[in-house]
Amino acid sequence: MKTLSTLAEALQFGLDCEAQGRFADAARVYQRLLELGVTGSLKGESASVIVYKSLIRCLARSDMAQAIAAFERLMPLLDKPRDTAFDRIYLRGLQRTQSYPLPVKRIYRHLELSRLLRATRALEGAVAECGCFRGLSSYILLSHLQLDHPGHAGAGFHVFDSFAGLSEPGAEDTPPEDGSAEGERIRAMCRPGYFSATLGEVRAALAEFPQVEFHPGWIPHSFDAQPERHYRFVHVDVDLYAPTLACFEYFWPRLVDGGAMVCDDYGWPGGRRAVDQFAQARGLRVTTNEHRQAVLHKSD
Numbered sequence: 303m304k305t306l307s308t309l310a311e312a313l314q315f316g317l318d319c320e321a322q323g324r325f326a327d328a329a330r331v332y333q334r335l336l337e338l339g340v341t342g343s344l345k346g347e348s349a350s351v352i353v354y355k356s357l358i359r360c361l362a363r364s365d366m367a368q369a370i371a372a373f374e375r376l377m378p379l380l381d382k383p384r385d386t387a388f389d390r391i392y393l394r395g396l397q398r399t400q401s402y403p404l405p406v407k408r409i410y411r412h413l414e415l416s417r418l419l420r421a422t423r424a425l426e427g428a429v430a431e432c433g434c435f436r437g438l439s440s441y442i443l444l445s446h447l448q449l450d451h452p453g454h455a456g457a458g459f460h461v462f463d464s465f466a467g468l469s470e471p472g473a474e475d476t477p478p479e480d481g482s483a484e485g486e487r488i489r490a491m492c493r494p495g496y497f498s499a500t501l502g503e504v505r506a507a508l509a510e511f512p513q514v515e516f517h518p519g520w521i522p523h524s525f526d527a528q529p530e531r532h533y534r535f536v537h538v539d540v541d542l543y544a545p546t547l548a549c550f551e552y553f554w555p556r557l558v559d560g561g562a563m564v565c566d567d568y569g570w571p572g573g574r575r576a577v578d579q580f581a582q583a584r585g586l587r588v589t590t591n592e593h594r595q596a597v598l599h600k601s602d
Contacts (some may be wrong), residue, residue: 312331329357334377357475358372358406366545370397374393374583394445403410418457426532426534429534435499436499436504437461441508462521467495468540474572475571535560542572559600
C-alpha cells in the first residue's frame with residue numbers, strides 16, 4: 303500500500319465503500335492506510351491529508367468523538383500556519399458543540415473571524431452573532447473575548463437565531479443552474495429547517511459563558527424588543543438574502559466607529575446579493591477574503 307499506485311487503488315476502494323454507505327468498512331481502509339504510513343501525492347495533495355480527510359468524513363457519519371480526534375491528528379499536516387492558542391480553542395469548540403470538523407479548511411475561516419474580532423478589542427460596545435447553528439463560532443468568539451478579559455463569562459455577547467433552522471428561501475437565494483458542485487451543495491442546504499439546533503443544545507454548548515444573552519426568533523422580528531445599544535462587532539451567518547439584509551440594516555447604524563460587520567455567507571447567492579445591495583446603496587466598501595467572508599468596517 304505504500305506505493306502510489308496501490309495507495310490510489312486502496313483509497314478508491316474506501317471511497318467506493320463510502321458511496322455504498324459502508325462507512326465502517328471505509329473507515330477501516332483509511333485507518334489501515336494511515337497505520338502503514340501513506341506516501342506520495344494524489345491530485346496534487348499529500349496522500350496522508352487526503353486519507354485523513356476521507357477518514358474524518360466517514361467517522362463524522364457515526365462517531366463524532368473519533369472524527370474530532372482524527373481531525374486533531376490531521377491539523378499538523380495542514381498547509382497554512384495557524385495559531386496554537388486558536389487550535390486549542392477550535393478543538394474545544396468542536397467538542398463542546400459536537401460540530402462536524404468538515405470541511406477541514408473551515409478552521410481558517412474561524413481563525414480569520416477571531417482575528418477580525420480581536421482587531422476591535424479596544425472599542426466599546428457589545429458583540430453579536432446572528433445565526434449560530436450549534437454554537438461553534440459563538441464558542442470561538444467568546445473564548446477569544448476571554449483571552450482578552452480573563453474570567454469573562456459572556457456579558458455583552460448576544461446570540462440571535464431562530465433555533466429552527468433556515469427560513470423559507472426567496473428568489474434571491476436560488477443558486478445558478480450551472481451544474482457546478484458548489485451550486486448543487488448550496489441547493490441541497492438551501493431549504494427551510496436546515497442548520498437547525500435547539501436553544502437548549504446551544505445553551506448547553508456555551509455553558510462556560512452563562513452571561514450570554516439569547517434572542518430566539520426569526521430575524522428581523524427578534525430585533526423589535528431590543529433596547530438601544532451599540533455594537534463593536536457583529537457576525538452575520540444566516541445564509542439567506544432577506545435575513546442577511548435585515549441584519550445589516552439593523553446593526554450598521556448601531557455599530558461604533560471602527561467596528562466591523564462580517565458576513566460569513568458571501569459564497570451563498572442570497573448572502574452576496576444582500577451585502578452588495580446594502581453596500582452599494584450607501585457607498586460602502588466591501589472587503590472580501592479567500593474564505594468567502596465579506597467585511598464592512600465602520601469609519602467616521
